Amino acid sequence: MPKISQFSAFFPPAPKFTDKDLPSLKGKVYIVTGGASGVGYELAKILYVAGSIVYIAARSTPRCEGAIEKIKLETRASAKKNGELKSMVVDLADMTTLKPAAEKFMTEESRLDVLVHNAAVMTPPAGSKNKHGHDLEVGTNCLAPYVLTLLLEPIIIRTATAPGTQPLSVRIVWVVSMLQGGTLPGAMKFDKDGTPVILEKPFMGNYLQSKAGSAWLADEFAKRLGSKGVLSISIHPGLMRTELQRNWGFFATVAMSLAFRSPPVFGAYSELYAGFSPEIKEEHNGGHMMAWGRIAELPKELVQGIKSKAEGGTGAKEKFMKYCDREVKNFL
Structure with a gap:
């Protein structure tokens, strides 16, 4: 596949798969975590208008219900063909x-x-932690999604293997960061007991580690569920103005607002591509996509992490999965 330049990563070409490319999704069911705002909200709205049942997963009932009412208000013109919106209250900081x-x-x-x-x-x-004492970014971005996927694995497999299910249409989409040029050396650092180290530097270091973990989880479920017909894919949705930057300082927020100029719906197009594009085939399972919907390659550090030491890699993903399994066993 062609290499994607740093310039193209920051300034991607126009989306090639949007809501206009979706068929009717009547009878289909989707879960979007973080669906109450930003990119997730825009994606939930697109899937709702296409006729599906969409679960908006957010940390409180008011956030879920507020998003549902807002989407219904914004889509009144298409109300006759719209699907159904439902709440799923999950706090990813509390497993x-x-x-x-x-x-x-x-x-x-x-x-x-x-x-x-x-x-x-x-x-x-x-120093932010989740309810169980884990680094908040690793806990929210890796451990909680891992638990949720394990819990939903039976219904995912049942859907993929059901008569009438279109091949490769059942997917798990893991939203990551701009891994190209934004991955730490070795992708993730561990302490002696295999726990990811909480980094003081560089800026966003812990976030980048957590998103490396998300990409490894995409690869892990591709290996676990690929034989059942399930695709598991990571995607960098693009640089946009969203609530994700809410913890940045004033000057960083102002500076980034000049660079992150695209509205959240463009990120929804990226996720739509990963979840629905017919371009994504079996050979892309466990792979990586980029804004606003392009097949890409994982950075070398992440690929090396996926390989065991016997295969010439670092074995970092295997160490990370052992950490995840150890930390989530009480929540399954």
Whole structure:
């Protein structure tokens, strides 16, 4: 595949897969984490207008219900063909909320066509932890999505293997960062017991580590579920103005607002491409996509991490998965 330049990563070409390319999604079911605002909100709105059942996953009932009412208000013109919007209350900083939400979902629905791990936290105040004492970025961006996927794995497999399900249409989308040029040496640093080290430098170091972890989780589920017909893909949705920058200081926010000029709907197009584009084939499973919908390559550091030491790699992904399994076992 052609290499994507740094310039093209910052200034991508026009989206080639948008809401206009979607068929009717009537009868299909989707979950979008972080669906109450930003990119996730725009994606949920697109899927709703296409006729599907969309679960907006957010940390509180008011956030979910507020987003649902707003989407309905904004899409009144297409109300006759719209689908259905539902709430899924999950706090990714509190993994005890995940199992009840997943179990409730599986009692209400018979299928799950695409799970979009859109929610994330970036550069919170130093020392921020989730409810269980993990670094907030690793906990929110890696551990909680891992738990949610494991809990929903039965219905994902059942959907992919059901008669009438279109091949390669059942997908798990892991939203990451601009990994090209933004990956740390070795991708992730570990302490003696295999826990990712909390970095004081560089700026965004912990966030970049967490997004390397997300890309490795995409690869992991491609390996676990690929034989069942499930695609698991990571995507950098692009540089946009969203709530993700809410923890940045004033000057950084002003500077980045000049660079991040695209509205959130462009990020939704990126996620739409990863979740629905027919261009994505079996050979792309576990792979990486970029804004606003392009097949890309993972950086060398992440590829080396996926390979074991026996294969000439670093074995970092294997170490990370052992850490994840150790930390999430009590929430399954």
